[in-house]
Amino acid sequence: MPTRRAFINITSDVEACLRESGIQEGLLLCNAMHITASVFINDNESGLHKDYEAWLERLAPHEPITQYQHNRTGEDNGDAHLKRQVMGREVMVAVTEGRLDFGTWEQIFYGEFDGRRKKRVLVKIIGT
Numbered sequence: 215m216p217t218r219r220a221f222i223n224i225t226s227d228v229e230a231c232l233r234e235s236g237i238q239e240g241l242l243l244c245n246a247m248h249i250t251a252s253v254f255i256n257d258n259e260s261g262l263h264k265d266y267e268a269w270l271e272r273l274a275p276h277e278p279i280t281q282y283q284h285n286r287t288g289e290d291n292g293d294a295h296l297k298r299q300v301m302g303r304e305v306m307v308a309v310t311e312g313r314l315d316f317g318t319w320e321q322i323f324y325g326e327f328d329g330r331r332k333k334r335v336l337v338k339i340i341g342t
Contacts, residue, residue: 215326215329215330215331215333216329216330217326217329217330218276218326218327218328218329218330219267219326219327219328219329220325220326220329221263221266221267221323221324221325221326222323222324222326223258223321223322223323224244224253224322224323224324224335225258225314225321225322227335228242228244228314228322228337229313229314231337231339232309232312232313232314232339233312235339237309237312237339237340237341237342238309238311238312238341238342239309239310239311239341239342240308240309240339240340240341240342241306241307241308241309241339241340241341242306242307242308242309242314242337242338242339243304243305243306243336243337243338243339244304244305244307244322244335244336244337245303245304245305245335245336246298246303246304246324246325246333246335247333247334247335247336248331248333248334249295249298250291250294250295250297250298250326250327250328251298251324251325251326251327251328251333252297252298252301252302252303252324252325252327253302253303253304253305253322253323253324253325253335254301254302254305254322254323254325255305255307255316255320255321255322255323256320256321256323257319257320257321258319258321258323259319266301266325270297270300270301270327273296273297273300274292274293274296274297274300275293276290276293279292291327291328293327294327294328295327297325297327298325298327301325301327305322307322309339309341
């Protein structure tokens with residue numbers, strides 16, 4: 215990822231995994247496989263995403279990087295670990311009749327808080 219932070223809608227990618235699985239009834243787990251990334255469910259509304267960015271930066275500002283003891287290891291991503299903790303590691307979604315059983319407006323997002331490193335998302339689906 216070329217930017218340090220981003221929110222990426224991965225709903226269609228997750229739905230493709232579900233279609234490929236053939237599961238009609240069950241559960242889908244989707245999680246970020248890195249300690250500075252998140253997977254969460256919310257509305258796909260740009261104002262909300264800007265609000266997240268501003269809110270998270272107030273909670274755990276990136277700079278000054280010296281404020282985080284974690285950064286004494288030579289890293290500069292102490293804030294990213296905290297942002298990930300707030301936004302969550304994973305989501306679980308019910309699968310009903312072969313579809314993600316969402317509430318109105320719900321979609322799945324990947325939250326990146328320390329980009330520029332290779333990362334992945336894991337999707338596990340169980341059911342019948």
